[in-house]
Amino acid sequence: MIDRNAPIFVTGHRGMVGSALVRRLKSAGFGNILTATRSELDLREQAAVDSWFDSHRPAHVIHAAGTVGGIQANATRPAEFLYDNLMIHATVLHAAYRTGVEKLLYLGSSCIYPRDCPQPIKEEYLLTGPLEKTNEAYAVAKIAGLKSCEAYRKQYGCRFISAMPTNLYGPNDNFDLTSSHVVPALIRKFHEARINGAAEVAVWGSGRPRREFLHVDDLADACLFLMDNYEGEETINVGSGEDLTIAALAELIRDAVCPGVRIAFDASMPDGTPRKLLDVSKLRALGWRHQTALAEGLASAYEWYCSRVAVAAAS
Ligand code: GDP
Numbered sequence: 001m002i003d004r005n006a007p008i009f010v011t012g013h014r015g016m017v018g019s020a021l022v023r024r025l026k027s028a029g030f031g032n033i034l035t036a037t038r039s040e041l042d043l044r045e046q047a048a049v050d051s052w053f054d055s056h057r058p059a060h061v062i063h064a065a066g067t068v069g070g071i072q073a074n075a076t077r078p079a080e081f082l083y084d085n086l087m088i089h090a091t092v093l094h095a096a097y098r099t100g101v102e103k104l105l106y107l108g109s110s111c112i113y114p115r116d117c118p119q120p121i122k123e124e125y126l127l128t129g130p131l132e133k134t135n136e137a138y139a140v141a142k143i144a145g146l147k148s149c150e151a152y153r154k155q156y157g158c159r160f161i162s163a164m165p166t167n168l169y170g171p172n173d174n175f176d177l178t179s180s181h182v183v184p185a186l187i188r189k190f191h192e193a194r195i196n197g198a199a200e201v202a203v204w205g206s207g208r209p210r211r212e213f214l215h216v217d218d219l220a221d222a223c224l225f226l227m228d229n230y231e232g233e234e235t236i237n238v239g240s241g242e243d244l245t246i247a248a249l250a251e252l253i254r255d256a257v258c259p260g261v262r263i264a265f266d267a268s269m270p271d272g273t274p275r276k277l278l279d280v281s282k283l284r285a286l287g288w289r290h291q292t293a294l295a296e297g298l299a300s301a302y303e304w305y306c307s308r309v310a311v312a313a314a315s
Contacts (some may be wrong), residue, residue: 001228002060002103009034009058011043011092012065016172016216017107017165021062024220034058044087046094053095061096061104062223063089066142071134071204071272073179078137085138089145093160097152105227106149106162108235110212110276112139113164120279123164123235132273146235153233161230163223166239166278169297170216171304183213183298186250187305190257200262201254204269207247212239212277215292215301225288239278240290256299 002008008025012018013035025033034056041052043065067084074081089106096104113121114129126146131139149160169183177185186203193201222238230236244252250263283289292300 004029005031006059006102007032007034007057008060008062009036009056011036011061011063011088014038014172015064015066015068016168016170016174017219018064019172020170020216020220021064021223024217024224028224043091044084046091049091049095050098053099053101057099058096059102060227061092061101062227063092063104063106065092066107068138069174069179070181070185071270074135074138075133075270081135082137082141085141086144089141089148093145093148093152096160097156097158101158103159103161103227104149105223106145106160107223108142108146108162108164109138110164110166110237110239110278111135111273112142112146113276115273119275120241120277121237122279123237123282126235134270134272150233159231161226161232162235163226164235164237164278165219165222166212166214166237166276168214168216168219169301171301173216173301175305182211182246182249183253183301184305186253187257187298187302190254190261191302191305191309193261194258198261200264201250201258202264202266203246203250204266205246205271206267207245207250207263207265209246209271209273210243210275210277211246211249212241212243213249213294213297214238214240214290215297218290218292221291222283222288225286229286234282236283236286237278237280238283239280240294241278241280241284242294243275243277244294252295253298253302256295257302 115132117125152158173184174180175184
């Protein structure tokens, strides 16, 4: 187990993943969790990152920061996704190596696997085929980060490990309809339909793509598990091992939020990759599996959204 009293730096702690990590580390008894807001530390600036690492000396790092977004944001802001993510990964990994960080966990993403690889996706399928076009820029940057972990291990012996999460959802998700992922977008759309008494809700694409979803608290738990139990070079998939169509997801959210409203598929919007279900047998063999069933996780995400909407309306 990694030392609960050693300083551990969680990058991106205001995001959905970073905030879940901080909650999980606190509940596990970590007493020295380091964080830095974007205004305190621009992770794209090597000099700033170097000086931050020099003064704070983290023993461990979980690297959850990144410029992220849904299918539309990825497709329309490729330069931003490529530049920000390339820089953020390069600076943090290099500073961690230079200051002798004991262990670092890098987070990839299931969208960096080839578009048309066999399902479920095994870790070794990485870089075996062309990427999905709608998120190619993001994927290239994330793959560079993942390969950097391997390179720092090989050349310098750094204990850098990596995990590959599937599509995530949960508290502190991004609910902006142009840049969000599908779960927060649909929670918001069905909620607004309920408030406004709308007859139908638009769901992008054909409804036929299949996606796997994991509650972010489960991901945070898996990250701690890997920090404590995994030392290998090969990345480890983190998912639920189950997927469903976007149409079925929309029905689940509709039934929980606004039963009876009609679902209208908007064929002018992209479907993206047809399927990306992770093979989670490696992680299961190590002894970890997810806890939150999708319906239960979606209900709690909707509760969280309602509490935030209520707070925003009252302020
Ligand atoms: P992806 O997994 O990288 O494709 O990212 P998303 O979570 O953005 O999209 C997943 C799937 O959900 C795609 O097929 C989208 O077209 C579909 N989808 C349906 N409605 C929505 C929506 O309102 N917002 C988003 N982001 N995706 C939607």
